[in-house]
Each structure stands twice: as structure tokens, then as C-alpha cells.
Amino acid sequence: MTFSIAGYCKKTGMVGSAITSSSICVASRCAFAKSDVGVVLTQNVTNPALGPFGLEQLSSGATPEETLEKLKEHETYIEYRQLGILNAQGEGVTFSGENALGIYNEASGNACIAMGNLLDNSDVPAAMIASFESNEDLPLPQRLLSALQAGLDAGGEAGSVQSAGLQVYSNPSWPIVDLRVDWQDAPLSELQILLDMYEPQMNDYILRAESPAHAASYGVPGDL
Known part of the structure; x- marks a missing residue:
């Protein structure tokens, strides 16, 4: 019922997922x-607790492969989980338990990983990887979202999708x-509409955190 991609941008050091x-x-x-x-x-x-636990392992210096092994040891019901781990150097690993739902598959590429379950067909992760690798000139947020759209265009889920998310981290400790x-x-x-609205303002929000005296106005009533 889910498909996803994680990617790293070698030019900017950004890392994120869609x-x-x-x-x-x-x-x-x-x-x-x-x-x-x-x-x-x-x-x-899903076991959401595996996300923060996996990040703790990566933070401590574990490789993606070592992190995956830690997750397997930590999780009692690992056979139900599908996991993807990508570090801030673009090295990644994926895993699907034997009880993954429906048609499921994984794929890895240059500084990216993709996976999905209850898919329309097994080629969906590879379509996301191909899109990500062919769009090196795009900013990472758009590159990830374009790859996700490529997965949908390749068949996506067996049913209709109802929710989506895009998250990217860079130099600040919070998601940009x-x-x-x-x-x-x-x-x-x-x-895509939200990203088109937000992306031109993204650097302004970063500047407001780092140097508020030099930040652009908020553009709201009462702000001079």
C-alpha cells in the first residue's frame, strides 16, 4: 500500500525522501x-519506532548494512516490515520481510533507493530509480517528487493513493x-502545487533562522 524513494544530492549534500x-x-x-x-x-x-532507532544507529557511525542488521535484531516482527536506509554519503540498503504485502519489490541506484508493496507491478521501484538518476540537474526536492511521480506513472499501487509526503534535510538541523x-x-x-509555492521561499526561511536581521519581510498584514 506504499511506495517510496530516498535520495542524496552530491552537489548540495541534501538528503531526503518522497x-x-x-x-x-x-x-x-x-x-x-x-x-x-x-x-x-x-x-x-509499519512500525514507526524503527525510523528513529535506525537514525540513531546511523548517527553512531553504523553503515546502512550494519543499521539494517540492528533493526532486524531489534524488531520482533521483522518479517512484516519493509525497510530502506540511505546514509548522508548516498550509500543505501533495502529489505522486504517475507510477509510483505502483495506485489513488492526494491531497487537501488546511484545515491538512491526505492521500494514498494501492494504494487501494480514489480517494475515501479526501478522506474523511480531511473527517474532520479536521469534528473541530476533538478534540485533534490523536485528530483524526489519527480521520481515518485514516475513510480505512479509506471503503475504505482494496485489501488489509488490518498496521501503523500516530501522531506529534505540540509545544513540546518531541521527539515528545509x-x-x-x-x-x-x-x-x-x-x-507538486505545494512544492511550487514553497520552494521559492525556502531559502528565506533558512535565512530567518540563521540571520533574522537580514531576512526578507513576511509579506503579511502589519509587517513592514
Whole structure:
């Protein structure tokens, strides 16, 4: 019921993920990331606790492969989980338990990983990887969302998707992009609209945190 991609941008050091599902609030339960650390995706029959635990392992210096082994040791019901781990150097690993739902598959590429379950067909993760690798000139947020759309265009889920999320981390400790759409008939299209609105303002919000005296005005009534 979920497919996702995580990617790293070698030019900027940004790392992030894009995810969509027929379930509500997929981004809040399944996608976790941290600046200078990486991304952990936990989906299928989801245990959200695996996301922060995986990031702790990466933060302590574990490789993605070592982190996956720690997660397998930590999780009692690992056979129900589908996991993706990508560190802040673009090294990644994926895993699908034997009780993953429906048609499921995983794929890895250059500084990216993708996976999904209850898919229309097994080629969906590879379509996301191909899109990500062919769009090196795009900013990472758009590159991830374009890859997710490529997965949908390749068949996506067996049913319709209802929620989607996009999260990107860079130099600040907080996410510079964290956009979500829930319980909409076309969540990826709605997410693209949000990104188009937000991306021109993204650096202004970063500047407000780092140097508020030099930040642009807020553009709201009463702000001079």
C-alpha cells in the first residue's frame, strides 16, 4: 500500500525522501531523516519506532548494512516490515520481510533507493530509480517528487493513493522541506502545487533562522 524513494544530492549534500500510500498520514509514520545522517523508511505493516532507532544507529557511525542488521535484531516482527536506509554519503540498503504485502519489490541506484508493496507491478521501484538518476540537474526536492511521480506513472499501487509526503534535510538541523498531503484523490499533484509555492521561499526561511536581521519581510498584514 506504499511506495517510496530516498535520495542524496552530491552537489548540495541534501538528503531526503518522497513517499505515497493509500493510507492516511503516510509521511508521519513511514519517513524519517536527519541532517548529515540520512534517511530511514519503514513501511508495509509499519512500525514507526524503527525510523528513529535506525537514525540513531546511523548517527553512531553504523553503515546502512550494519543499521539494517540492528533493526532486524531489534524488531520482533521483522518479517512484516519493509525497510530502506540511505546514509548522508548516498550509500543505501533495502529489505522486504517475507510477509510483505502483495506485489513488492526494491531497487537501488546511484545515491538512491526505492521500494514498494501492494504494487501494480514489480517494475515501479526501478522506474523511480531511473527517474532520479536521469534528473541530476533538478534540485533534490523536485528530483524526489519527480521520481515518485514516475513510480505512479509506471503503475504505482494496485489501488489509488490518498496521501503523500516530501522531506529534505540540509545544513540546518531541521527539515528545509517537509510537505504533506492527506486524504486527497491526487496527492502527488497536490504535493507538486505545494512544492511550487514553497520552494521559492525556502531559502528565506533558512535565512530567518540563521540571520533574522537580514531576512526578507513576511509579506503579511502589519509587517513592514
